[in-house]
Amino acid sequence: MEKTIDWIEKDFGKLDILVNNAGIAIRGHVLDTNESDWDKVNDINSKGYFLGTKFAGKLMQKNNFGSIINIASIYAIVGGTLSFGYAASKGAVRLMSKAAAIQLAPYKIRVNTICPGFAATPINKHYRLTPNAPEVVSIRESIPLKGFIPADQIAWGVVYLASDESEWVTGTDLLIDAGWIAQ
Amino acid sequence: MNRLDGKIALITGSGAETLKSEVLGIGGATVIEFCKEGATVIISDVFDKEGSEFASELKSKGYDVYYKHIDVTKNADWDNVISWIEKTFGKLDILVNNAGISMPINLFTTTEADWDKTNDVNSKGCFLGMKAASALMQKNNSGSIVNISSMYGLVGSPYSVGYHASKGAVRLMSKAAAIQLAPYKIRVNSVCPGMVMSPMQVRKKANISSEKWEEFVGFLEDSPLNKAKKEWIPTSQIGLGIVYLASDEAQWVTGTDLVIDGGQTAQ
Numbered sequence: 444m445e446k447t448i449d450w451i452e453k454d455f456g457k458l459d460i461l462v463n464n465a466g467i468a469i470r471g472h473v474l475d476t477n478e479s480d481w482d483k484v485n486d487i488n489s490k491g492y493f494l495g496t497k498f499a500g501k502l503m504q505k506n507n508f509g510s511i512i513n514i515a516s517i518y519a520i521v522g523g524t525l526s527f528g529y530a531a532s533k534g535a536v537r538l539m540s541k542a543a544a545i546q547l548a549p550y551k552i553r554v555n556t557i558c559p560g561f562a563a564t565p566i567n568k569h570y571r572l573t574p575n576a577p578e579v580v581s582i583r584e585s586i587p588l589k590g591f592i593p594a595d596q597i598a599w600g601v602v603y604l605a606s607d608e609s610e611w612v613t614g615t616d617l618l619i620d621a622g623w624i625a626q
Numbered sequence: 627m628n629r630l631d632g633k634i635a636l637i638t639g640s641g642a643e644t645l646k647s648e649v650l651g652i653g654g655a656t657v658i659e660f661c662k663e664g665a666t667v668i669i670s671d672v673f674d675k676e677g678s679e680f681a682s683e684l685k686s687k688g689y690d691v692y693y694k695h696i697d698v699t700k701n702a703d704w705d706n707v708i709s710w711i712e713k714t715f716g717k718l719d720i721l722v723n724n725a726g727i728s729m730p731i732n733l734f735t736t737t738e739a740d741w742d743k744t745n746d747v748n749s750k751g752c753f754l755g756m757k758a759a760s761a762l763m764q765k766n767n768s769g770s771i772v773n774i775s776s777m778y779g780l781v782g783s784p785y786s787v788g789y790h791a792s793k794g795a796v797r798l799m800s801k802a803a804a805i806q807l808a809p810y811k812i813r814v815n816s817v818c819p820g821m822v823m824s825p826m827q828v829r830k831k832a833n834i835s836s837e838k839w840e841e842f843v844g845f846l847e848d849s850p851l852n853k854a855k856k857e858w859i860p861t862s863q864i865g866l867g868i869v870y871l872a873s874d875e876a877q878w879v880t881g882t883d884l885v886i887d888g889g890q891t892a893q
């Protein structure tokens with residue numbers, strides 16, 4: 444991270460937008476989650492976002508401007524049956540974003556999260572490959588808009604939060620979840 | 627430039643000011659952002675003279691806008707305008723329930739009449755609007771409803787319990803409507819603005835003592851971004867958030883709150 448930020452500074456002299464998107468999903472009940480799974484998911488999903496926010500924030504600070512978008516999840520807001528370490532890591536992302544929003548506001552750096560619902564991305568390729576599997580059907584039926592969210596719709600939310608159209612939006616969560624959390 | 631091309635949009639509480647006014651309300655500013663994105667906009671308010679003038683100003687700039695009288699607390703006004711929209715355009719794509727009132731009074735000083743008035747406009751008005759509009763949207767199996775709540779629909783403040791109650795009601799009725807209208811692909815979301823410089827604040831300044839106003843402006847310090855920028859949030863920024871929720875860019879966003887408050891409620 445530090446290396447890349449150094450390179451961005453040398454080549455462009457500034458950084459306006461960081462999207463912390465890299466993440467993994469390890470499924471597992473609390474009783475089956477072993478320590479190495481926990482460490483791995485929290486290292487990438489939570490510590491990875493911390494490092495990104497820190498080093499990007501340092502460069503953005505020099506310009507007194509910036510927008511950081513952290514991809515969290517609906518499992519940053521409520522619990523689910525199948526993931527434990529993942530939920531912890533995404534909950535961490537949501538709250539570290541709010542803390543960073545407060546701490547970086549003096550430098551006019553905004554920090555927000557996007558909480559996607561069930562999205563049809565490669566991490567969930569079974570939604571596409573086995574649309575009639577009982578598990579996939581039951582997830583789809585639980586979603587008010589009855590479908591899986593295409594990745595480009597998440598990207599539009601990122602564009603909104605990155606652009607100057609959201610100059611006053613900071614420390615909040617944009618849910619793109621087809622109404623799942625509202626029920 | 628064309629994110630709302632071909633969409634028919636109705637915005638309440640959007641006609642009390644004209645382009646000549648010192649500052650546009652959130653409704654008026656939203657009308658302008660919608661026009662820029664190519665929507666056909668029906669401006670509505672209870673100030674018919676100003677509303678009609680605002681509409682002709684925008685028409686002369688080449689935008690497709692109309693003015694209609696809607697007192698949001700009157701079912702008959704809703705019925706009239708929604709049937710006019712159906713006759714004229716055959717559909718309604720977007721409703722923005724923006725009309726709202728606030729009073730600088732607290733729990734002790736709020737009378738029953740104050741409570742009723744605030745909840746009638748802010749909460750019941752929103753219900754009547756959603757009901758009337760969704761009946762038309764349902765026929766088309768598509769629509770986006772954006773209800774203006776407030777950060778005071780999320781947290782408390784020293785002022786107006788009636789306002790807090792009404793804005794909390796807007797947030798939760800939006801979620802219920804989102805679930806109930808999802809089968810018809812009608813999305814419902816709310817926007818929670820923070821400290822916005824609108825005519826609502828200009829009037830507040832005129833109506834309260836200068837001490838009280840100073841105390842109120844002091845709240846800007848509570849919001850991380852307002853403090854850093856030493857500014858109020860401009861109404862156009864709320865309009866741009868509404869554009870996002872109304873557009874097809876937010877096709878999978880429903881039942882949620884877009885908080886535009888400079889970080890005030892993140893702390």
Ligand SMILES: NC(=O)c1ccc[n+]([C@@H]2O[C@H](COP(=O)([O-])OP(=O)(O)OC[C@H]3O[C@@H](n4cnc5c(N)ncnc54)[C@H](O)[C@@H]3O)[C@@H](O)[C@H]2O)c1
Pocket residue numbers: 638639640641642643650651652653670671672673696697698699724725726727728747774775776777818819820821822823824825826827
């Ligand atoms: N300004 C802020 O800081 C702020 C913050 C959070 C939420 N809001 C909300 O934003 C919305 C717009 O407020 P604003 O700040 O632009 O204030 P505003 O006073 O300029 O706008 C309110 C509009 O509603 C109209 N209205 C009032 N009663 C009506 C009725 N019975 N029928 C139809 N129209 C009616 C008014 O004529 C006016 O055009 C309101 O719902 C308000 O509660 C404002």
